[in-house]
Amino acid sequence: xxxxxxxxxxxxxxxxxxxxxxxxxxxxxxxxxxxxxxxxxxxxxxxxxxxxxxxxxxxxxxxxxxxxxxxxxxxxxxxxxxxxxxxxxxxxxxxxxxxxxxxxxxxxxxxxxxxxxxxxxxxxxxxxxxxxxxxxxxxxxxxxxxxxxxxxxxxxxxxxxxxxxxxxxxxxxxxxxxxxxxxxxxxxxxxxxxxxxxxxxxxxxxxxxxxxxxxxxxxxxxxxxxxxxxxxxxxxxxxxxxxxxxxxxxxxxxxxxxxxxxxxxxxxxxxxxxxxxxxxxxxxxxxxxxxxxxxxxxxxxxxxxxxxxxxxxxxxxxxxxxxxxxxxxxxxxxxxxxxxxxxxxxxxxxxxxxxxxxxxxxxxxxxxxxxxxxxxxxxxxxxxxxxxxxxxxxxxxxxxxxxxxxxxxxxxxxxxxxxxxxxxxxxxx
Numbered sequence: 001x002x003x004x005x006x007x008x009x010x011x012x013x014x015x016x017x018x019x020x021x022x023x024x025x026x027x028x029x030x031x032x033x034x035x036x037x038x039x040x041x042x043x044x045x046x047x048x049x050x051x052x053x054x055x056x057x058x059x060x061x062x063x064x065x066x067x068x069x070x071x072x073x074x075x076x077x078x079x080x081x082x083x084x085x086x087x088x089x090x091x092x093x094x095x096x097x098x099x100x101x102x103x104x105x106x107x108x109x110x111x112x113x114x115x116x117x118x119x120x121x122x123x124x125x126x127x128x129x130x131x132x133x134x135x136x137x138x139x140x141x142x143x144x145x146x147x148x149x150x151x152x153x154x155x156x157x158x159x160x161x162x163x164x165x166x167x168x169x170x171x172x173x174x175x176x177x178x179x180x181x182x183x184x185x186x187x188x189x190x191x192x193x194x195x196x197x198x199x200x201x202x203x204x205x206x207x208x209x210x211x212x213x214x215x216x217x218x219x220x221x222x223x224x225x226x227x228x229x230x231x232x233x234x235x236x237x238x239x240x241x242x243x244x245x246x247x248x249x250x251x252x253x254x255x256x257x258x259x260x261x262x263x264x265x266x267x268x269x270x271x272x273x274x275x276x277x278x279x280x281x282x283x284x285x286x287x288x289x290x291x292x293x294x295x296x297x298x299x300x301x302x303x304x305x306x307x308x309x310x311x312x313x314x315x316x317x318x319x320x321x322x323x324x325x326x327x328x329x330x331x332x333x334x335x336x337x338x339x340x341x342x343x344x345x346x347x348x349x350x351x352x353x354x355x356x357x358x359x360x361x362x363x364x365x366x367x368x369x370x371x372x373x374x375x376x377x378x379x380x381x382x383x384x385x386x387x388x389x390x391x392x393x394x395x396x397x398x399x400x401x402x403x404x405x406x407x408x409x410x411x412x413x414x415x416x417x418x419x420x421x422x423x424x425x426x427x428x429x
Contacts, residue, residue: 019062020046025069026151026159026190032064033188033419034157042422045184047087047123051130053115055183055424056395057387066125069190077102081148082196086125086189093124097196105197106143107134110303114318114384119303125189131181134302135232135260138224138349144180146195152179152187155415163193178410184421185429186414200262205232205294206275208257209285213237213329216257217351219279221325223259224350226278228271232260233350234301243300243309251287260298306346307357316343316357317364317385323378325352332356334372340365360385366393373397396425 021043023029036043042060046052047067066087074083077100084093090108097103109132112119126132128150133142140146149163162175179186211219216235223230235257248256259275261268272288280286289297300306307318323331328351335342341359348355358365364385373380379397382390399407404426411418411429418429 021062021064022068023064026153029064029066029069029188029190030153030157030159033153033155036062036419037155037157037417040417040419042419045129045188045421047126048089048121050110050112050115050117050122051126051132053384054111054130054395055390055421056427057390057423058421059423064188066123066188066190069125070123072096073191074193077196080196080198081193083191083193084124086123086128086192088124089120090122090124090127091120101199102196103199104143104146104194105136105140106146107136107140107298107302108132108143109134112303113308114304116314124192124194128180128189128192129182129184135234135298135348138233138352139229139231140197142180144177147176147180147192148195149193150176150179150189151191152189154187155417155419159190160187161191183424185411185418185425186420188420200231202265202268202291203231203260203262203294204268204272204291205261205289205297206259206272206279207251207287207289208259208279209251209254209287211235211255211257213255213332213347216255217326217329217347219257220259220347220350223275223278224325228261228275229263230259230275231262232258232298232301233348234258235347235351236306237346238344243297243305248297256287258297258301260294301346301348304355307344307355315360317360317389318383319354319356319358319364319369320381320383321354321356321369321373321378322349322352323354323373323376325350327376328352328354331372331376331378334375335369338368338372340368362389362392364389364393370397394426 021032023032041062044058044060044063046063046065069085069087071088072082072084074081075096108127110119110122112121128143128147131143151159151161153159179189208219213235220233220235224233237255238253261271276286328347332345332354343357343359345354345356347353364382366382369380381397382393382395408429
């Protein structure tokens with residue numbers, strides 16, 4: 001039970017009467033965590049709930065919502081710096097940046113559609129906690145690389161902060177790197193400062209039609225080493241329904257290898273011509289998506305539309321696999337050879353990221369998938385499955401013993417009673 005002071009934040013969901021604590025500011029968050037710590041009561045940290053299906057299922061019957069910790073407190077377009085409450089919706093941030101022709105360069109994935117919710121409901125805190133990055137990560141870096149600073153409340157009920165408004169060399173722990181991707185287990189983010197960047201003046205995408213998977217990855221990895229500054233590399237073994245743009249309508253059931261160019265119009269045009277000269281072979285078909293069709297195409301890839309709206313069923317389980325780009329196609333071929341029932345898949349990051357939809361099973365085919373992924377020194381994360389499956393199968397790739405022990409020591413230093421998002425990243429944490 002919580003103290004009377006903390007219960008003033010209590011509200012209920014109408015459909016299941018789950019308790020939700022809704023603090024209005026950072027101090028109230030710390031008060032709730034202190035009360036939960038004294039009672040050894042775990043808290044499920046929620047924002048827009050678009051990422052509620054990420055990680056292990058919640059074992060708490062009380063949630064703490066960060067939605068009231070919202071609003072932009074500092075935005076200096078000329079300095080490329082943005083500070084906001086962790087509960088600020090990503091849609092609000094994108095709208096503000098659009099007014100200044102700026103963006104979050106790491107192209108954050110919107111998990112709304114992936115988990116059957118509404119797009120645009122996620123918060124910036126959840127995005128950073130999951131280190132959610134999209135196709136441009138291969139060029140611009142991950143979310144954690146754009147995190148300048150933050151304020152947070154740890155599992156002891158203490159408010160702490162790290163970083164500032166500029167990138168600089170520091171000594172000691174890089175706390176920004178720890179917090180991004182910790183899924184709320186090291187602390188509840190209350191304020192976030194990010195580096196933003198100008199939007200590209202224009203963009204276009206070259207679609208190479210009909211390449212086999214191994215050849216497509218060879219082409220992508222080769223082009224990634226050239227000077228053409230390609231900002232997106234993806235391969236779709238079959239172009240399926242689900243894309244918002246009709247530009248792909250005539251390419252149904254054909255593979256496409258997508259290379260995106262961004263920047264000033266004159267530069268994009270020149271690089272396009274050089275790439276076509278390099279890529280075009282006798283009989284090879286290359287299509288061009290202009291800026292109006294390229295942007296929605298990559299937004300769909302970012303949000304995994306080829307699986308959620310096209311090549312898989314609602315009940316299919318979805319895996320996210322990272323590996324060495326040059327070995328991505330062989331990894332998938334090995335999965336097929338092991339009779340994993342793959343419904344659909346595609347490659348991002350020049351083959352280094354594989355999105356995989358498989359037919360549902362009680363174990364989500366985890367043992368076979370991870371056996372194959374281990375051969376390639378990769379990582380396999382179970383992104384979408386039922387609560388029951390995620391409770392019985394490790395969602396994140398098992399860590400080596402030394403790394404697992406280090407993770408536990410870090411978790412204990414921030415949250416000694418495992419109050420925050422218990423079981424989210426590992427059953428014993």
